[in-house]
Amino acid sequence: MATSSRYSSPIHDLKFADLNFHETIGEGGCSTVSRVTFKKKYHGIKEAAAKNVLNLRKDEVLIFEQLNHENIVKLLAFIEEGPIHLILLEYTPFGSLYDYFSKDPSKAISKKLAKKWATEAGLALHYLHQRNVIHRDIKSSNCLIFPVDLLKISDFGLAREIEGSHATSSEKGTWRYMAPEIHNASRFSKPSDIYAFGMLLLEIQSRELPFGEKNEWQFIVYKVVSEGLRPDIPHSCPKRLARLIHLCWKADPKKRPDIETVLMHIEGTFPLHIKPDQRPQALCALDHYLAVCMKHNVAVYDTQKEDLSRPEFLLQSPNWIDHNPRDIASVLNTFCVVATSTCGRYLYQFPCAMSTQETRRIPIQDCWTDAYCVTANDKVVVVGTVDKELIILNLPDFTFLNKIKLQSWLQGIDMGPHFCLLNDQDKLILRHQSDLNKTVTEVPLPTGWYCRAVLFQPTSNDEEMFAPIVAVCGKYDAEEGRIDKYEWDDKKNMYILSECIQDGFPDPAYRGLAITSDGCIAISFDVDSVIRLY
CATH class of the missing domain: 3.30.200.20 (Phosphorylase Kinase; domain 1)
Structure with missing residues (x-):
């Protein structure tokens, strides 16, 4: 029948x-x-x-x-x-990811396509885990390619609905993708799917099987379980993706991220906890700390920690409520916030958390309009105003030094080892620190794009004349945003667009950008949140 x-x-x-x-x-x-x-x-x-x-x-x-x-x-x-x-x-003539990579292992795939496939596989796994189903055999041969490069996961021969936190069975998946706890006790769980998903991410990045074509699987499994052996991650793999893969491979299943967190990492976003009434205004980095300037305080996060659900500490001032904070910068190992009110324009200098130094409030002399951006090096503080001016203050006493008139209103400003970087919306302007009146070079943006936030990428070599530039850009007449990296080309004697760090943002309305010492890139949106990128 x-x-x-x-x-x-x-x-x-x-x-x-x-x-x-x-x-x-x-x-x-x-x-x-x-x-x-x-x-x-x-x-x-x-x-x-x-x-x-x-x-x-x-x-x-x-x-x-x-x-x-x-x-x-x-x-x-x-x-x-x-x-x-x-x-x-459903049938597809295009085969699986494994088939795709096996036909021509040397064929590179675009970052956009790699991200698309990783996201789609993650969305499928997220759907399963929401319904308390574990797949138990996530691998490239079970990821099928359909028209328009749509990826779908298949083969539920090992899938199980689970009660509690895990399911146990004598049937197992493919050894290359299996978590250590499965080899030990056949204990399947959502984290064991995450471990396998980490292997899939590596395969999409490298286009090679985890552990290569090695056949001594029993020896490798022993090393995986007893010594924590994991496949090598190629140097070409972006640092933030390598970090995510290592998180998926944690030996302790409880320390692996859930699939929702994995998807946020793939998308390049990880939200920081911001209270609804504390709209983020700007942000800056000091070593591995990220300071978010908000309505009534400055929240400081430690980006080396996995859990960013709450700030490490808050920086507050008794007079803060009367002022409108506009921008924040790190100045001589302190945080310096530019703020305006009806009674004046001020810089607030906050000490580090463990310092006994008190908060200072410094009036900005010769500034009669709103001050909205600030940057500094170890000698001067530079404040940008709505009146198309740069106010320059001496350090460490913050005395007035000079005022420079600009041709146009700036979107942002940053200070590097040798130059001051001005964001003039459709182009970036470099001026030498010793003479802020003189333009050294200009960096045009791609046609149709404008810059919302910009900074020099920190470099370990202070002798490098032209440090890399990171710019957050939006597209005219479109709700589209991206983060670009510009590097100096000695042959062309100019900055060129070298890499799109992240794209696909739905809204380019950014207020700030910061890069911490551990490579974390954070962006402040015009909504009640801040995201970080690895």
Whole structure:
């Protein structure tokens, strides 16, 4: 007797005799997969992948029929006729990620496509974990490519619904992707899926199998369990992605991130905790600390910590409530905030948390309009005003030194080892620190883009004349944002766009940008949040 309708399939009353079998497209230990076509038209579906399962567990069908997600291969029907058990699935002629990488391992894929596939696989796993389903066999051969490079995960032969935190079974996935706890006790869990997902991220980045083509799997498994062995991550892998992969590979399952956190890392975002009434105004970095200037205080976060749900400490001033904070900079190992009020324009100098130094309030002389941006080196503080002026103050006493008139209103300002960087919206302007009146060079932005925040990337070599520049840009007439890196080209004697660090932001309305000593890049939005990028 054939059964299919009881599995809520769009194909009803389907029988084995209704199918034409073609080439085999996949084989496993307990099943083979063939491409099939239909002798009659069935709901507009021309072909399918037929999985012939030797030892069918109804779990796979029952789990599959409940799933409906664009990044999960759809169950079309289930046929059971005597000893024959067929599961009909969506068919794709493009094969799997494993097939794609195996055809030409040297073929590079774009960062955009790699991110797309990683995100889509993550969204599928997130959907499963929300429904308390663990896949248990996440790997490149179970990630199928559909038209327009859409990725879907498949093969739920090992999938299980879990009660509590884990499921136990003697059936296991592929050794390259299996977490240490599975080798020890066959204890599957959501974190074990995360471990395998980390291997998948590595494979998408390197286009090679985890641990390469090595066959001594028993020796490798022993090393994985007893010595913490993990595959090598190529030097070409971005640091923030390598950091994420290592988090997924933690030996302790409790220390691995959940899939929601993994997705945020892939997207390049990780929210800091900001109270709804504390709208972020600007931010700056001091070593590995990130200071977020808000309405009534400055929240300081330690970016070396995994948990950023609360700030490390707050910087507050009794007079703060009467002022509108506009920008913040690190000055002589302190935080310096420029703020305005009806009674004046001030710099507030906050000491570090462990310092006994008191907060200073310094009037900004010869500044009669709103001061909105600030930067500094170890000799001077430079304040930008709405009146197209630069106010320069001497350090350490903050005495007035000079005032420079500009041609246009600035979006932002930063001080590097040798130059002062001015953000003139559609171009970046470099002026020498010894003569802020003179422009050294200009850096045009790509056509149609404007800059919202800019800074020099910290470098260990202070002798480097032209330090790399990081710019947060938005697109005219479009809600689109990106972060670009510019580097000096000696041959062309100019800055060139060398890398898009992150793109795809829905809204380019940024207020600030900071880079900490551990490579964390943080952006302040015009909403009640701050994100950090690795």
